[in-house]
Amino acid sequence: MTKEGLGHVLEVKPGFCALLATGKVGYKKQLFILPDDLLNVVKHLDECGYALENITALEIEEGFLLVYHFNQWNNGEKLALKVLLTDGVKEIDSISDVYPGALWHERECFDFFGIVFKNHSNLIPLLLDPKENIHPLLKAKNKRQPLAAIMPESEKIEQYIKIEELGK
Amino acid sequence: MLDTTLDSLDLRGDFYTRNFQPHPSENRLILNMGPQHPSTHGVLRVILEIDGEYIVRAEPVLGYIHRMHERMAEVKRYEQYLPNLGRIDYLHALAWNWAYVGAVERLMGLEVPKRAEYIRVITCELNRISSHLLWWGAYLLDLGAFTPIMYAFADREIIMDILQRITGSRLTYCYYRFGGVSQDIDDKFIEQTKELCKYLRPRLKMYKDFVTDNIIFRKRVEGIGIIETEILRKYGATGPVLRGSGIAYDVRKTKPYSVYSEIEFDVPSYELEDAFGRYLVRMQEMEESLKIIEQCLEQLPAGDFILPKAPKRPKPPAGEVYFTVEGARGEIGVHLLSDGSAYPYRLKLRSPSFSNLSLFPEVVKGTLLADAVSILGSLDLVIPEIDR
Structure with missing residues (x-):
């Protein structure tokens, strides 16, 4: 069952992940999840033995897209978690309790975009001047692109899977 | 008498010292190591809370050489951004070159000619050796041995001369292009590289005899800075x-x-978990790199050094790509999103030193101050790459 178009990522139900086709992107798997499920999914990945590789964000028309890259050492297969923050929300749970390596990555996202990570132990600027309150990677309104424009048709929802069944 | 509550005089430290709250105790001291400390190799600052000679807590402060490369990518055309890559990690510039052009090539579906791939492997490995040599010299300098860095620089000089003829620069290379490299290698380059391989092997053997087997050196690295697998996984450490x-x-x-799948080489690893293990990995990696270079020179196919119809000013189709390569310090990742225009929509640079340094506070807890210097050196940090 393949669903066309990325509008469907908004239809993900709590407790489920939307598994996207990967195409030539370079991931083994990529998943869309709801912001509220983030901690659960990350805890599950931790149990499966994934290593945290990278956290990044970008601004799009719908809001912010956060991308978490995970990696497995034995086969180098990467997994990307994508979380969409819509309706002007600029807050998300910090995953630093599970992966302390996220502390710096999250501070960097806070620097560049002003995204606030809840329960982060020390959310202060990492790279930018603490006196200046600027977020250099925010885009002007006319420069923002919709999600479907930067992740086009090739990336369709293949199936919805339960968080507990992720490791399989 | 001075009023110590005055903020304007900054007597209570700067923003970061104020945000670094010491544990309540009389015998603790806050010490700033860097940003101009000789053993931090660049402008890294570490705030340390020390109890006597022992470290209670450490926190690196970054950003002194931050240039916002990721923003620069969004305001420059794809080809205009190429020179930036050599300036992110100045020691292994070609690996960053490769990560970026590789990402764009995958997005556009460009097929790189075989000869160009081999040239890339040869030059990238030469660059890896020069990077490891500099680390080796500088690390021993941190530990108090002055002479090795002189030997390391003498060897590095030869590699830089070889690469200069082909790439046009000595340090901040910008050699790879979308679909190949900017210039073909010639017989003289092949000759020089073969000579270098012959010359370096006995030198590496000599370094082993002089340094690796040296008891004074061993005492500074063995059992120092133990990093367990669990910490490596949670912090995303890669590389040596x-x-x-x-x-x-x-x-x-x-x-x-x-073409790495066509070449025979080993991946050295040691279960020592300490600074000595990381040292041995890098020393052996140089020999593996020599092996790779010699094989590549032997197998070097004829053909184009760049795809003839490769676009000079690319306009990749809209889409996402994540491409990683192995740099001297670990996994270098380029996460690129394109909206179909001539400018990247968003470019994220995943630098290995960033993740490797982030586990430093965890490792350094409870060690001696002098050991912190040894641990910092064993991580092989390049600060411009962390700050980007």
Whole structure:
């Protein structure tokens, strides 16, 4: 069952992940999840033995897209978690309790975009001047692109899977 | 008498010292190591809370050489951004070159000619050796041995001369292009590189006799800075830091890109988990790189050094790509999103030193101050790469 178009990522139900086709992107798997499920999914990945590789964000028309890259050492297969923050929300749970390596990555996202990570132990600027309150990677309104424009048709929802069944 | 509550005089420290709250105790001292400390190799600052000679807590402060490369990518055309890559990690510039052009090539579906792939492997490995040599010299300088850096620089000089003829620069290379490299290698380059391989092997043997087997050196690295697998995983460490703890993860081997799958080489790893393990990995990696270079020179096919119809000013189709390569310090990742225009929509640079340094506070807890210098050196940090 393949669903066309990325509008469907908004239809993900709590407790489920939307598994996207990967195409030539370079991931083994990529998943869309709801912001509220983030901690659960990350805890599950931790149990499966994934290593945290990278956290990044970008601004799009719908809001912010956060991308978490995970990696497995034995086969180098990467997994990307994508979380969409819509309706002007600029807050998300910090995953630093599970992966302390996220502390710096999250501070960097806070620097560049002003995204606030809840329960982060020390959310202060990492790279930018603490006196200046600027977020250099925010885009002007006319420069923002919709999600479907930067992740086009090739990336369709293949199936919805339960968080507990992720490791399989 | 001075009023110590005055903020304007900054007597209570700066923003970061104010945000670094010491534990309540009389015998603790806050010490700033850097940003101009000789052993931090660049402008890294570490705030340390010390109890006597022991470190209670450490926190690196970054950003002194931050240039916002990711923003620069969004305001420059794809080809205009190429020179930036050599300036992110100045020691292994070609690996960053490769990560970026590789990402764009995958997005556009460009097929790189075989000869160009081999040239890339040869030059990238030469660059890796020069990077490891500099680390080796500088690390021993941190530990109090002055002479090795002189030997390391003498060897590095030869590699830089070889690469200069081909790439046009000595340090901040910008050699790879979308679909190949900017210039073909010639017979003289092949000759010089073969000579270099012959010359370096006995030198590496000599370094082993002089330094690796030296008791004074061993006392500074053995059992110092133990990093367990669990910490490596949670902080996303890669490269020699990971392999020094016994995990043989190397992108060139685990997920081969380019022509690495056609070349025979080993991925050295040691289960020592200490600074000595990380040292041994890098020393052996130089020999593996020599092996790779010699094989590539032997197998070097004829053909184009760049795809003839490769666009000079690319306009990749809209889409996302994540491409990683193995740099001297670990896994270098380029996450690129394109909206179909001539400018990247968003470019994220995943630097290995960033993740490797982030585990430093965890490792350094409870060690001696002098050991912190040894641990910092064993991580092989390049600050411009962390700050970007």
